[in-house]
Amino acid sequence: MGDCSVSRLQVDQLASRTGTGNITIPSGSRLVGTDVGSISSTKGIVQMQYATAMPSAHITVTSTSDTTLGLTLSITPVFSNSIIKVEFFSTMTNGSANALVLQLQRKIGAGSYTTLTPISGTRYNYGWSYNTSGWMHGNNIYYDAPATTSILTYQLLYRNTSTTATNYLVHQYMEYGWIATEIKQ
Amino acid sequence: MSKARVSELSPEIGSGDISLVTGNSIVSTDNAIYSGPGSIVQEVYVSAMPTSHLSTAGGPVELALTASITPKFKSSTIYVRFFSTMLHGAGGWLITTLYRRGGVYNTNNWFDVNSNSYSNFNQLTADTRSTYRYAYAWNYTSTGWHAAEFKYFDNPGDTTQLTYKLYYQSSGTNYLVHQYQEYGWMLTEIRGKD
Numbered sequence: 001m002g003d004c005s006v007s008r009l010q011v012d013q014l015a016s017r018t019g020t021g022n023i024t025i026p027s028g029s030r031l032v033g034t035d036v037g038s039i040s041s042t043k044g045i046v047q048m049q050y051a052t053a054m055p056s057a058h059i060t061v062t063s064t065s066d067t068t069l070g071l072t073l074s075i076t077p078v079f080s081n082s083i084i085k086v087e088f089f090s091t092m093t094n095g096s097a098n099a100l101v102l103q104l105q106r107k108i109g110a111g112s113y114t115t116l117t118p119i120s121g122t123r124y125n126y127g128w129s130y131n132t133s134g135w136m137h138g139n140n141i142y143y144d145a146p147a148t149t150s151i152l153t154y155q156l157l158y159r160n161t162s163t164t165a166t167n168y169l170v171h172q173y174m175e176y177g178w179i180a181t182e183i184k185q
Numbered sequence: 186m187s188k189a190r191v192s193e194l195s196p197e198i199g200s201g202d203i204s205l206v207t208g209n210s211i212v213s214t215d216n217a218i219y220s221g222p223g224s225i226v227q228e229v230y231v232s233a234m235p236t237s238h239l240s241t242a243g244g245p246v247e248l249a250l251t252a253s254i255t256p257k258f259k260s261s262t263i264y265v266r267f268f269s270t271m272l273h274g275a276g277g278w279l280i281t282t283l284y285r286r287g288g289v290y291n292t293n294n295w296f297d298v299n300s301n302s303y304s305n306f307n308q309l310t311a312d313t314r315s316t317y318r319y320a321y322a323w324n325y326t327s328t329g330w331h332a333a334e335f336k337y338f339d340n341p342g343d344t345t346q347l348t349y350k351l352y353y354q355s356s357g358t359n360y361l362v363h364q365y366q367e368y369g370w371m372l373t374e375i376r377g378k379d
Contacts, residue, residue, distance in 0.1 A: 005190040010197045013204045017187050020208030030217040031194075039220035041205075047223030048264070048375050052338055054318050089336050092325050135278070135327040139334055173313070173320035177338070179264075 037078030040184050046082060049075045052177030059170040066103065066157040069169070073178035076151045084144040085181040086154055088128075092174040093138040095131030097165030102128040103157040104142050109150040115157075116142060128156075135171070154178060219257065222378045226261060229254050232369025239362040244354025245282065248361070252370030253348045256341065260377030263339040265349055267370050271363035272333040274326030277356030281335060282322040283310045284350040288341030306350055309337060323351075330363070347372075 016023050025031050033039040037046040051073045061067050075084060086104065093100065105113040117128035128140050146152055160167050170176045196203055205211060211218060216227055231252045239248070254263060265283065272279070284306035312322035324335045341347055349370060353361045362368040 002186060003188045003190060004186045007191070008193040008195060009189060009191040010195050011203060012197050012201075013206050014211070015206035015209050020206075022210050022212040023205075025211065025213040025217050027215050027217075030219065031211065031213070033220040033224070036221040036223050039218060039224070045225040046220070048225060048373075049223055050262075050264070050338055050375075056316065091319075091323065091335070092321055133328040133331075134275075135325050136274070136331065137324045137326065137333060137335055139336075171321065171325070173316055173318055174325075175319065175337075177336075179336075 037182070040078065042184055044184050046078050046182040046184050047075070048179065048181045049073060050177060050179045052175055054175050055170055055172055058168055058172045060166050060168050061100070061158055061160045062163060062166050064159055064161060064163055066159050069156040069158060071176070071178065072153050072155045073180050074151055074153045075180040075182065077146065077149050077182050079182075079184055080147055080149050081185045083183045083185060084146060084152065085183060086142045086144055087179040088138075088140045088156055088177075089179070090138040090170045090174070090176040092135055092168075092171035093131065094133075094135045094168040094171070096134045097167045098132070098160060098162035100131045100167040100169065101126065101159050101161060102140060104128045104140070105155050105157060106144060106146065107153050108146060108148050113155060116144065152180075154180065216257070219376060222376055224376045226257050226374040226376050227254070228371065228373045230369060230371045232367055234367050235362055235364055238360055238364045239368075240358060240360045241353060241355045242358045245352040246354065248351040248353065250369065251348050251350045252372050253346055254372040254374060255346045256344050256374050258374075258376055258379060259342055259344055260379050262375045262377060263341060263347065264373040264375055265337040265339055265370070266334055266372075267351055267368075268332070268334040269362045269366070269368040270332050271330055271360070271366040272326065273330050273360040273363070274355075275329040276359045278325055278327045279353060279355045279359035279361065280312060280322040280325050281361070282308060282312055282352045283335075283337055284352065285309050285339060285341070285347055286350070287345045287347040288339075288343045309339065
């Protein structure tokens with residue numbers, strides 16, 4: 001049979017004419033999905049969400065108690081078995097006054113926050129990161145397996161290891177933010 | 186049939202998944218398969234290794250290695266990353282500034298002191314040293330040797346080719362990249378809501 005032209009093809013499965021092989025999107029044509037994650041494959045990126053902000057005053061900490069960062073990031077996984085790669089970055093951070101310690105928390109739906117990277121434990125014994133360096137960029141990465149398609153929200157806790165000195169999570173007027181990448185399994 | 190010409194695909198009944206039978210692939214020869222908002226449209230990268238230190242005791246110094254990408258969608262975000270596997274800023278401070286050529290925000294051309302002409306590059310992270318966005322440019326580093334990765338989310342609003350460039354300057358002798366260490370760019374197009 002030769003070519004077939006229809007405005008809408010309603011099928012449950014696609015396969016090449018000979019059983020296995022490639023189905024080609026010819027040059028000049030595009031296959032475009034509408035919904036988030038509408039075209040996805042194993043180990044592929046389903047979606048990437050991000051949130052950035054710029055503080056008009058330093059985001060600092062002198063307390064050894066946790067402070068919660070106001071900026072959070074939410075992502076709704078398309079697949080329940082997806083891995084979520086979570087990243088937090090600061091373009092200018094400073095932990096040289098003793099140490100700046102970060103912890104990552106996540107909540108599922110309207111639930112409570114769970115600490116993913118505790119400051120004491122058998123995994124993540126010093127939080128998500130423990131920074132004693134002077135001014136530099138900061139990058140933190142965590143691979144999460146939340147096993148849900150409910151909305152996920154990630155938030156950051158930060159603290160100092162001294163009550164007499166000041167550390168900086170973000171210098172004023174510098175950018176910081178979150179990135180969440182859903183990876184299909 | 187060997188070729189189906191269609192404008193839309195949907196499941197046989199209502200909504201749901203259209204499966205690709207095991208052993209089959211959908212292949213595009215020109216990067217033309219796109220999922221919904223938030224999906225990765227494309228990623229390009231370029232890397233290099235210097236045979237001598239990329240360093241300065243002043244500046245700004247223009248980094249020769251640039252990266253280009255042509256967005257497929259106007260609504261896309263370009264996730265820009267620059268990395269150095271060995272950077273040093275402890276000799277005072279080292280700052281980097283990001284520039285972009287192309288895109289709709291292209292009216293504020295930057296005067297290039299090296300070529301003594303307008304460069305058609307926009308400063309995305311101007312070093313204002315004031316109470317504006319990016320008070321200390323893209324990044325400000327005053328620590329010793331470490332691996333660095335700088336990030337920027339750009340919304341160029343256009344589908345013309347974009348080129349990103351970096352300048353670096355220092356208050357003392359500092360190193361953007363140690364000799365024989367790798368560095369480079371990664372540009373990721375994230376689809377927006379059209």
